[in-house]
Amino acid sequence: MFERLKTIRTEQGTTCEQLSELLGLKTRAAYHKKEQGNVSFTLEEAKKIADYFNKEINEVFFENEIQKPDSNTA
Secondary structure, three states, X not given: XXXXXXXXXXXXXXXXXXXXXXXXXXXXXXXXHHHOXXXXXXXXXXXXXXXXOOOOHHHHHOOOOOOOOOOOOO
């Protein structure tokens, strides 16, 4: 579900284990369930991940879901 997050994570060479540790999760599988969208990220977790990658939350979690306003319409 969070394809942008997965893309950023893999491009940066970050493992599921590393993000699992960052979030204080007990297993890699617990993180994987979140990245797959089976379990929701909390706002605090989203902020930690965004900060880890030095990005805004919307860049990591919502970039493909938020439509930017069309400059030709207004």
